[in-house]
Amino acid sequence: MRIVTLEDLQQAARAGETRLYPPRPKIVVGMSTCGRACGAAATFEALRAEAAARGMDVVVGETGCIGLCQEEPLVEVIRPARPRIAYGRVTADRIATVLDDLRNDTVTVDRALYAMYEEPTVWGNNAPATPARRYCDPSLDGAFGAVCRYERHPFFAKQLKVALRNCGFLDPTSIEEYIARGGYFAAYKALTSMTRDEILAAVSESGLRGRGGGGFPTGRKWASAAKYASPVKYVICNADEGDPGAYMDRSILEGDPHSVLEGMMIGAYAVGATIGYIYVRAEYPEAIRKLETAIAQMRECGLLGEKIFGTDFSFDIRLARGGGAFVCGESSALIASIEGKAGEPRAKHIHMAESGLWGKPTVLNNVETWNNVPVIIARGPKWFASIGTARSKGTKVFSLVGEIRRTGLVEVPMGMTLREIVGDIGGGAPAGRKFKAVQTGGPSGGCIPEALMDLPVDFDELTRVGSMMGSGGMIAMDESTCMVGVARYFTDFLIKESCGKCTPCREGLKQIGAVLDRIVAGAGRPDDLPLLERLCDAVANASLCGLGTSAPNPVLSTLRYFRDEYEAHIRRRRCPARSCKALITFSIAAEKCTGCTLCAVRCPSQAIEGEKKGAHRILADKCTQCGICREVCKFDAVIVE
Amino acid sequence: MSVTRSTEKVGSVLVVGGGVAGIQSALDLAESGFFVYLAEKGPSIGGVMSQLDKTFPTNDCAMCILSPKLVEVARHPNIRLLTLAELKALRGEAGHFEAVIAQRPRYVDLTRCTGCGQCVQRCLVQNEPYFPGDEVRDARVAPDDFSSTGIASAGDLSAPPAPAAPAAAGLDAEEAARVEAILQRYEGVGGAEMPVLQDIHAAWGYLPEPVLRYVARRLDVALSHLYRLATFYESFSLAPRGRHIVSICTGTACHIRGAGRLLDYFSSELHLAPGETTGDRRFTLEEVRCLGCCSLAPVLKIGNAVFGDVKPTMMEKILAKYE
Numbered sequence: 001m002r003i004v005t006l007e008d009l010q011q012a013a014r015a016g017e018t019r020l021y022p023p024r025p026k027i028v029v030g031m032s033t034c035g036r037a038c039g040a041a042a043t044f045e046a047l048r049a050e051a052a053a054r055g056m057d058v059v060v061g062e063t064g065c066i067g068l069c070q071e072e073p074l075v076e077v078i079r080p081a082r083p084r085i086a087y088g089r090v091t092a093d094r095i096a097t098v099l100d101d102l103r104n105d106t107v108t109v110d111r112a113l114y115a116m117y118e119e120p121t122v123w124g125n126n127a128p129a130t131p132a133r134r135y136c137d138p139s140l141d142g143a144f145g146a147v148c149r150y151e152r153h154p155f156f157a158k159q160l161k162v163a164l165r166n167c168g169f170l171d172p173t174s175i176e177e178y179i180a181r182g183g184y185f186a187a188y189k190a191l192t193s194m195t196r197d198e199i200l201a202a203v204s205e206s207g208l209r210g211r212g213g214g215g216f217p218t219g220r221k222w223a224s225a226a227k228y229a230s231p232v233k234y235v236i237c238n239a240d241e242g243d244p245g246a247y248m249d250r251s252i253l254e255g256d257p258h259s260v261l262e263g264m265m266i267g268a269y270a271v272g273a274t275i276g277y278i279y280v281r282a283e284y285p286e287a288i289r290k291l292e293t294a295i296a297q298m299r300e301c302g303l304l305g306e307k308i309f310g311t312d313f314s315f316d317i318r319l320a321r322g323g324g325a326f327v328c329g330e331s332s333a334l335i336a337s338i339e340g341k342a343g344e345p346r347a348k349h350i351h352m353a354e355s356g357l358w359g360k361p362t363v364l365n366n367v368e369t370w371n372n373v374p375v376i377i378a379r380g381p382k383w384f385a386s387i388g389t390a391r392s393k394g395t396k397v398f399s400l401v402g403e404i405r406r407t408g409l410v411e412v413p414m415g416m417t418l419r420e421i422v423g424d425i426g427g428g429a430p431a432g433r434k435f436k437a438v439q440t441g442g443p444s445g446g447c448i449p450e451a452l453m454d455l456p457v458d459f460d461e462l463t464r465v466g467s468m469m470g471s472g473g474m475i476a477m478d479e480s481t482c483m484v485g486v487a488r489y490f491t492d493f494l495i496k497e498s499c500g501k502c503t504p505c506r507e508g509l510k511q512i513g514a515v516l517d518r519i520v521a522g523a524g525r526p527d528d529l530p531l532l533e534r535l536c537d538a539v540a541n542a543s544l545c546g547l548g549t550s551a552p553n554p555v556l557s558t559l560r561y562f563r564d565e566y567e568a569h570i571r572r573r574r575c576p577a578r579s580c581k582a583l584i585t586f587s588i589a590a591e592k593c594t595g596c597t598l599c600a601v602r603c604p605s606q607a608i609e610g611e612k613k614g615a616h617r618i619l620a621d622k623c624t625q626c627g628i629c630r631e632v633c634k635f636d637a638v639i640v641e
Numbered sequence: 642m643s644v645t646r647s648t649e650k651v652g653s654v655l656v657v658g659g660g661v662a663g664i665q666s667a668l669d670l671a672e673s674g675f676f677v678y679l680a681e682k683g684p685s686i687g688g689v690m691s692q693l694d695k696t697f698p699t700n701d702c703a704m705c706i707l708s709p710k711l712v713e714v715a716r717h718p719n720i721r722l723l724t725l726a727e728l729k730a731l732r733g734e735a736g737h738f739e740a741v742i743a744q745r746p747r748y749v750d751l752t753r754c755t756g757c758g759q760c761v762q763r764c765l766v767q768n769e770p771y772f773p774g775d776e777v778r779d780a781r782v783a784p785d786d787f788s789s790t791g792i793a794s795a796g797d798l799s800a801p802p803a804p805a806a807p808a809a810a811g812l813d814a815e816e817a818a819r820v821e822a823i824l825q826r827y828e829g830v831g832g833a834e835m836p837v838l839q840d841i842h843a844a845w846g847y848l849p850e851p852v853l854r855y856v857a858r859r860l861d862v863a864l865s866h867l868y869r870l871a872t873f874y875e876s877f878s879l880a881p882r883g884r885h886i887v888s889i890c891t892g893t894a895c896h897i898r899g900a901g902r903l904l905d906y907f908s909s910e911l912h913l914a915p916g917e918t919t920g921d922r923r924f925t926l927e928e929v930r931c932l933g934c935c936s937l938a939p940v941l942k943i944g945n946a947v948f949g950d951v952k953p954t955m956m957e958k959i960l961a962k963y964e
């Protein structure tokens with residue numbers, strides 16, 4: 001199928017439409033990596049086999065990440081004149097309910113997560129594709145009416161899906177389905193009816209800022225690369241997603257790869273580039289597979305290659321795989337890696353817009369940045385700029401993880417407060433625990449305490465309180481997380497990942513790490529805190545690349561908001577969170593212990609003794625504080641102090 | 642031993658070998674007032690330490706320790722440096738030796754060389770990195786090197802130096818064909834080193850040295866360049882690994898939800914630290930930064946299967962599935 005004219009696109013859209021919403025019932029399984037980790041592949045096979053065995057006429061298809069990752073494997077059922085119903089935790093042995101419900105035209109209310117009557121959509125009526133899909137009359141009652149409505153589900157109610165517009169709604173291996181949801185119409189519009197300057201102006205006016213962490217205005221970046229005349233220019237998509245605890249980019253690539261490719265195509269046209277690279281980290285094999293499929297489909301349809309949409313524009317996209325180095329997310333290191341060198345950053349005397357990959361003008365943007373571009377073109381910059389705060393426009397995807405009730409992928413307008421995101425969408429700390437802080441920005445970010453929870457989340461506010469937007473990991477921590485431990489964790493991470501090119505970062509971080517090590521080991525000295533601050537200052541000011549300059553943030557922000565925890569470690573030799581092994585002891589409450597012997601059997605160090613049916617004891621000299629006894633004890637008899 | 646004897650100045654000292662031990666001896670002697678001849682077979686001093694990244698056990702940067710010493714040797718008025726030099730004969734007794742030293746030509750005018758390094762880059766003879774399991778070139782156990790540097794056997798200096806290692810590219814036809822198939826995928830692609838190494842790593846499970854040699858020749862890059870990539874990027878291994886690769890995520894979400902305790906499990910039950918392989922080659926343990934399944938933390942990957950919400954108490958059952 002070649003796509004050249006608008007008619008071709010519309011025809012593909014119609015084909016996709018029938019794939020998306022076939023006349024017979026359809027069951028879709030969320031099959032991105034997180035779903036697979038919970039057994040989605042087995043669920044998929046089991047559904048197919050069982051439906052066939054029962055002689056049911058259904059389509060079983062796959063989709064990307066639906067968002068509520070905690071409830072994986074997620075399965076949705078679509079059938080004519082009924083709301084779209086989602087079921088959570090459908091492992092292969094629990095598929096019967098889904099199929100029974102489908103056959104009996106009903107829904108088991110307590111197994112269903114939500115019922116969707118109309119798809120949330122950002123394309124609205126402005127887009128050439130079909131308007132928001134309506135599944136059925138919202139006034140339906142009976143069992144269906146009793147299921148929580150999608151738009152009232154606490155996890156989804158406050159979200160606004162722009163970047164995730166297609167994730168979970170289409171089969172990422174089908175280009176037709178993407179086109180049916182409005183895909184490639186923006187590229188068509190850009191290439192056939194807009195000049196380069198118009199596109200550059202639109203992106204500038206939209207106020208889009210880079211989603212990779214720094215928040216650099218995308219329009220400005222593009223305009224400076226467009227300015228240089230060169231027969232060869234490059235656009236690069238940074239899919240290295242190195243921040244641990246963040247997986248937005250993976251979900252977008254696995255769930256909606258075409259949106260990123262379309263964004264790159266528009267960007268390439270605007271700046272005059274002919275080749276695009278996607279640099280994907282090697283830890284994301286599924287994303288690489290999805291991208292390979294998508295790129296092959298684009299080639300087949302003539303959306304890559306020469307004379308795209310019959311214009312003079314030629315463009316091709318190549319895939320580069322990372323090698324497991326965090327620093328390769330940094331722009332100049334990433335370029336070195338694509339060029340086949342070790343990924344070491346270099347000093348940026350010369351801008352990438354002038355001399356980047358192979359010395360040619362280059363534009364590098366994050367996955368989510370590229371993914372936003374088609375929406376801006378389709379709906380116009382004003383629409384985009386109407387979302388968000390004064391200086392941060394649009395939405396941002398966060399991965400909400402850690403010690404929190406509902407974990408998953410959420411997308412909210414910029415400016416929503418942390419309390420709404422963590423408390424309302426995430427549901428706050430797990431039952432019986434107390435929320436303490438949220439960490440944003442990965443190893444370059446910081447910890448934001450409960451007291452600042454009313455902070456509106458945008459690029460500038462987060463920087464102001466000593467953290468960073470980063471790529472969007474949001475890790476909730478409760479009272480069982482030691483903040484000194486968190487600072488040490490990030491410092492260790494950065495010591496390992498520092499490329500070693502410049503001394504302040506390589507050596508300074510090691511010194512910070514040594515001080516933190518002795519604090520958590522209970523050997524902190526009274527003047528360690530000022531020492532830490534001095535070291536942090538040196539590393540931040542003297543390092544070459546962003547890794548080094550932002551490396552002290554986790555230490556500084558915890559020092560700023562949780563100084564009392566540091567002091568408890570140093571002065572009282574106590575870990576308030578009871579997590580630093582050197583500062584805690586395990587014991588068994590004799591009155592609670594029933595002598596079931598389970599802990600004694602499971603203890604890997606044979607540190608527990610006691611008679612059957614009699615109270616047990618932990619031998620302090622053998623105990624390694626591994627915590628297994630506390631985990632296996634059914635009577636909550638293990639005390640940690 | 643009389644007091645007069647031990648304080649008596651004996652004039653000068655010859656230190657043979659310009660590794661860090663020789664350098665430190667030379668500096669200490671020179672500081673104590675002796676005149677030192679420091680003889681080194683190679684073109685420059687520094688030895689093995691200058692090739693190391695970190696030192697044991699403190700993880701200090703090797704060059705940070707070594708380079709000030711190198712400069713000091715060059716500047717010290719009491720040290721005379723003899724490079725490309727070999728001891729041919731030694732006569733005399735303690736306190737009064739006579740040494741015959743042969744110095745090979747350098748072909749570089751040291752008064753004019755600015756150390757720009759261009760010649761090194763253009764040199765047609767590649768430098769030879771060290772591979773694990775490669776005892777012949779391992780500095781600690783290199784018997785050949787020992788005898789040729791050692792005082793015992795003063796070899797014939799007119800003979801060309803023995804090659805550092807047999808350059809056997811030891812690839813049989815079948816292996817060569819496999820490498821060729823991979824190379825062909827990236828024919829004419831800029832920066833092909835990375836994808837080629839990645840594909841080789843996927844096919845062999847690690848980067849075997851003979852294959853790297855072959856690739857270096859075919860891509861026309863220095864072997865040391867491939868070696869640098871192989872050691873810079875975490876995902877490459879130069880040594881064979883176990884049948885099952887267990888990757889424990891130590892990303893932030895997994896860290897705060899107990900990834901450390903999974904690592905503890907491996908160290909206490911299987912005596913396995915990250916990067917190590919069990920004796921029976923059943924498992925190799927690795928740490929990864931984040932598998933992108935943070936909502937299921939703590940996460941663990943074995944081969945291609947990802948397990949979420951793993952507790953140490955579940956490990957035994959999970960591992961039992963892998964033989």
Ligand SMILES: Cc1cc2nc3c(=O)[nH]c(=O)nc-3n(C[C@H](O)[C@H](O)[C@H](O)COP(=O)(O)O)c2cc1C
Binds near residue numbers: 216329364
């Ligand atoms: C140490 C370091 C790691 C980085 N890692 C990433 C990353 O994983 N993904 C990313 O998109 N940007 C990362 N960045 C930011 C990039 O350098 C670059 O600013 C960004 O990709 C530009 O795209 P944007 O303008 O769309 O944000 C990193 C920066 C530094 C200094």
Ligand code: SF4
Binds near residue numbers: 344502506544549
């Ligand atoms: S700051 Fe750190 S990571 Fe960046 S160039 Fe220097 S050593 Fe490398």
Ligand code: FES
Binds near residue numbers: 244896930931934
């Ligand atoms: S932090 Fe472990 S999967 Fe992301």
